[in-house]
Amino acid sequence: MTPPPDPLTPERILEATEDVLRRYGPAKATVVDVARVLGVSHGSVYRHFRTKAALREAVTGRWLTRTELALTEILHASAQPAPAKLRQWLEALFEAKRHKAGDDPELFATYEVLMGESTVVEEHIRELVGQLREMIEEGVADGQFAVDDPAAAAQAVFDATARFHDPAYAADWQKPAIVAEFTAVSDLLLRGLRA
Structure with missing residues (x-):
């Protein structure tokens, strides 16, 4: 006697959708393909996700949330001073994006398309800039950063490091000099924030 199938959950659907997107790409993947898998x-x-767009939005959100959770751990778990925590956070963001692009290029390319269709990207960016602001505020409170407007500084740090986390620059992430370039930008930003 065969065991009953696992119950259909949103998580199982999202996992299957990733597999389908990886296999067929965003232009050819259908809900019927997901159901077949x-x-x-x-x-x-459709009982779990009312439309194909809602399913694609959920898959994109799930993918972005993985990065957010890893960065939140650094933000809250670290007893390091704010400059060290900020450096670790920037390194983790860069490495997460590099690995996503390098480890699974088909799915990464698919997510580039899906992110252009999705509103969750704006939420993701707000979350990341908010985490940066929190670390900068911590550094100001400890006297390690001299910043009048932590929110503006957080946005500036995010924008200044875009080359190392924005998927538009993914082709650069495999270049031999990219780590040295990332370090130079990070060092400059941290010097600029210091009291």
């Missing part, structure tokens, strides 16, 4: 009807998928 799961062994259910496409109506079952």
Whole structure:
């Protein structure tokens, strides 16, 4: 006797959707393909995600949330001073994006397309800039950073490091000099923030 199939959950649907997107790309992947992988009807998928757009939005959000959670751990778990924490956070963001692009290029390319369709990207950026602001405020409170407007400084740090986390620059991330370039930008930013 075969065991009953696992219950259909949003998480299982999102995992299957990633597999389908990886295999077919965003232009050819359909909800029917996702349902086929799961062994259910496409109506079952639509019970969890009302539209194809909602499913794609959820997949994109799930992908971005993984990075946010890793960065939140650095933000809250570290007992390091703010400059060291900020450096570690910037390094983790850069490495997360580099690995996503290098380890799974098909899915990364798919996410580049999906991010252009999604509102979750704006939320993701707000979250990351908010985390930067929190670290800068911590550094100001400890007397390690001399910043009048932590929110503006956080946005400036995010914008100044865009080459190391914006998918538009993914082709640069495999170049031999990229780590040295990242270090030079990070050093300059941290010197500029210091009291």
